[in-house]
Amino acid sequence: MNCERARRVLWPPEKPRLADADVVAAREHVRVCGSCRAHLEIDGYLGELRAGLGERAPRREIRERVFESVARARTSSRAENDVQSGPAAIRDPSHRRRTALTIAFVAAISAVPLVHGSAGDPARASTANAFVEDYMRLAVREDHVVTPDPAVVRQFILRELGSHVEPLAEEGLAIAGAEVCLLDGHRGAVIRYQTKLGMVTYYVIPVRGIEPRRPGITERPGGGRANVVTWAGEGMERALVGPLPADSLLELARRAN
Amino acid sequence: MFDSSLIFEDELSRRLARMHAFALFMSGDRESEAEDMVVRASTNALEAHFVGEAPDRALIAAMVRECIESLGWPRDNRLPPAVSLSGLRTRHLKSLSPSCVRRAAAVIPTEARAAIWLVAVDRRTYGETARLLGVDEAAVSRLLEWRDVLIRQALDEAGPAGQTASGNF
Numbered sequence: 001m002n003c004e005r006a007r008r009v010l011w012p013p014e015k016p017r018l019a020d021a022d023v024v025a026a027r028e029h030v031r032v033c034g035s036c037r038a039h040l041e042i043d044g045y046l047g048e049l050r051a052g053l054g055e056r057a058p059r060r061e062i063r064e065r066v067f068e069s070v071a072r073a074r075t076s077s078r079a080e081n082d083v084q085s086g087p088a089a090i091r092d093p094s095h096r097r098r099t100a101l102t103i104a105f106v107a108a109i110s111a112v113p114l115v116h117g118s119a120g121d122p123a124r125a126s127t128a129n130a131f132v133e134d135y136m137r138l139a140v141r142e143d144h145v146v147t148p149d150p151a152v153v154r155q156f157i158l159r160e161l162g163s164h165v166e167p168l169a170e171e172g173l174a175i176a177g178a179e180v181c182l183l184d185g186h187r188g189a190v191i192r193y194q195t196k197l198g199m200v201t202y203y204v205i206p207v208r209g210i211e212p213r214r215p216g217i218t219e220r221p222g223g224g225r226a227n228v229v230t231w232a233g234e235g236m237e238r239a240l241v242g243p244l245p246a247d248s249l250l251e252l253a254r255r256a257n
Numbered sequence: 258m259f260d261s262s263l264i265f266e267d268e269l270s271r272r273l274a275r276m277h278a279f280a281l282f283m284s285g286d287r288e289s290e291a292e293d294m295v296v297r298a299s300t301n302a303l304e305a306h307f308v309g310e311a312p313d314r315a316l317i318a319a320m321v322r323e324c325i326e327s328l329g330w331p332r333d334n335r336l337p338p339a340v341s342l343s344g345l346r347t348r349h350l351k352s353l354s355p356s357c358v359r360r361a362a363a364v365i366p367t368e369a370r371a372a373i374w375l376v377a378v379d380r381r382t383y384g385e386t387a388r389l390l391g392v393d394e395a396a397v398s399r400l401l402e403w404r405d406v407l408i409r410q411a412l413d414e415a416g417p418a419g420q421t422a423s424g425n426f
Contacts, residue, residue: 004395004398007398008383008394008398011376011382011383012380012381012382014380015380015382042350042404042408043376043377043404045350045351046373046377046378046404047377047378047380058273058274058277058295062273062277062292062295063273065292065296066269066273066295066296066299067266067269069296069299069300070265070266070269070299070300070303073300073303073304074303
């Protein structure tokens with residue numbers, strides 16, 4: 001047994017191994033070889049360096065860039081290959097929250113021009129995009145706030161988007177919280193409101209150079225429980241989505257505008 | 258399909274910090290180069306996953322491959338210069354900052370950096386490391402001989418604290 005072989009046989013030392021003849025011989029070698037003991041000690045230290053060298057999370061921008069590129073690669077591949085079965089993840093209870101969010105996203109995405117730029121894509125690929133984007137949003141572990149306080153929401157959005165957004169303040173709309181969203185590669189914010197009829201979400205997505213547009217009800221093929229009003233201004237695409245009557249959403253949007 | 262996609266992104270999310278650390282080490286602490294390598298490796302790993310590779314294997318293999326391709330892989334069989342670490346104590350090593358170690362990595366051959374990371378830091382066996390690098394185990398042992406050069410360089414990079422430590426060798 002020489003030094004090189006002993007080190008190889010016993011590496012990594014913390015890994016359990018069967019004490020076969022090789023291992024016994026290597027251990028005996030290290031016991032009497034000062035050089036091997038020193039070598040293994042230094043390697044042990046390098047292992048400890050791992051914590052300092054890399055266990056902290058990379059900057060958020062890096063995470064976003066990585067997950068964006070993966071989402072793009074995946075969705076382009078999906079569009080090419082067609083998706084065989086969409087909501088398999090729904091069967092997994094651990095994905096319920098994700099799925100609920102995604103369904104809300106799909107509802108919004110199906111109506112909002114900004115987030116549905118690839119109108120010609122197959123419907124299933126669009127659904128896949130929405131799943132992946134929502135997953136990506138969770139994967140980059142964006143912050144969210146659960147608060148009824150508009151000042152906290154304002155501050156959160158300023159910190160996350162670098163933009164000032166005034167939460168809607170209307171009777172019957174109780175702020176429930178806010179979180180970051182990623183739609184079609186654009187990073188924005190969602191403010192959630194509790195109403196008597198259910199949850200209303202207010203999307204605010206900074207889009208450079210976007211043309212101002214007055215609030216308008218967006219008709220969705222097939223209808224559904226949620227109504228959608230979209231508008232644009234001050235460099236942001238905005239949408240209100242929820243179970244309120246379309247006219248009420250429109251009125252809220254006009255006031256916000 | 259979605260189940261498998263979620264598994265890949267979950268694995269990526271778990272491993273991203275380590276992939277980024279590996280890329281920083283390989284690039285000699287050059288942030289932007291490391292970031293580019295991680296992005297490319299992640300999408301390449303996804304491609305490998307699409308054709309059946311398990312996410313964990315796909316990610317580490319793609320990361321190593323990306324570094325090899327981006328940083329070059331001179332198979333020059335250079336031998337490390339003789340460096341003595343006798344007298345080195347753990348406290349000397351503990352005086353080193355991670356950024357010193359990463360910068361020091363730039364002075365040793367690319368393949369030696371990868372071997373040192375995979376074996377000493379990532380605690381992989383020589384066999385696994387050999388497979389990832391596409392060499393045999395004896396070659397891994399030879400590459401690991403650069404470890405002492407890395408440590409000496411890191412102590413030099415550390416400045417006065419490191420100099421004091423190396424003065425004790």
